[in-house]
Amino acid sequence: NAGVMQNPRHLVRRRGQEARLRCSPMKGHSHVYWYRQLPEEGLKFMVYLQKENIIDESGMPKERFSAEFPKEGPSILRIQQVVRGDSAAYFCASSPQVDEKLFFGSGTQLSVL
Amino acid sequence: DQQVKQNSPSLSVQEGRISILNCDYTNSMFDYFLWYKKYPAEGPTFLISISSIKDKNEDGRFTVFLNKSAKHLSLHIVPSQPGDSAVYFCAASSQGGSEKLVFGKGTKLTVNP
Numbered sequence: 001n002a003g004v005m006q007n008p009r010h011l012v013r014r015r016g017q018e019a020r021l022r023c024s025p026m027k028g029h030s031h032v033y034w035y036r037q038l039p040e041e042g043l044k045f046m047v048y049l050q051k052e053n054i055i056d057e058s059g060m061p062k063e064r065f066s067a068e069f070p071k072e073g074p075s076i077l078r079i080q081q082v083v084r085g086d087s088a089a090y091f092c093a094s095s096p097q098v099d100e101k102l103f104f105g106s107g108t109q110l111s112v113l
Numbered sequence: 114d115q116q117v118k119q120n121s122p123s124l125s126v127q128e129g130r131i132s133i134l135n136c137d138y139t140n141s142m143f144d145y146f147l148w149y150k151k152y153p154a155e156g157p158t159f160l161i162s163i164s165s166i167k168d169k170n171e172d173g174r175f176t177v178f179l180n181k182s183a184k185h186l187s188l189h190i191v192p193s194q195p196g197d198s199a200v201y202f203c204a205a206s207s208q209g210g211s212e213k214l215v216f217g218k219g220t221k222l223t224v225n226p
Contacts, residue, residue: 104156
């Protein structure tokens with residue numbers, strides 16, 4: 001049973017470009033969470049999704065960020081018009097039920113030049 | 114506004130001795146607490162959790178203590194092993210489960226052989 005898969009592991013973008021981060025949850029998990037870790041900081045909650053639904057996006061910046069978890073395929077975190085401050089490690093986690101522990105992927109390190 | 118604080122960025126202990134990692138929180142609505150361990154270039158891995166109705170939870174070498182009146186929890190690792198060297202994150206939730214976790218900044222534990 002493969003773990004949570006995130007790709008790419010490293011993503012380099014220039015200011016103004018778009019970044020797309022992908023996350024495939026563990027088999028049988030229908031709950032997906034995105035967290036962001038800035039340098040020297042803890043992980044910060046961004047968004048919680050179930051299949052085709054955004055349940056809680058209270059941690060998402062109001063502009064340029066969006067997330068989806070379609071019926072088929074991975075969850076996508078999309079950042080439009082990236083800025084240097086978006087440089088961070090983005091972690092995806094999944095769980096089988098909302099009250100169960102999270103399993104994290106290895107993260108995508110986004111670097112904005 | 115840091116709701117979960119890990120005031121020690123690093124801790125170094127000798128193999129075989131006890132490691133004690135501390136965590137303080139400010140939000141009295143938190144009712145579920147977790148510890149995650151993170152190795153470089155990997156995602157956090159769940160270690161142990163505790164509900165606010167308990168004051169202690171033990172799993173093998175790992176024990177978590179919760180002092181609600183002091184809004185303080187600690188993770189004890191006995192005996193410490195070199196493989197325990199990692200960054201340890203304290204996390205809390207006000208929703209009884211793993212949804213929307215609030216993380217501390219982490220404590221880097223080094224266990225010396």
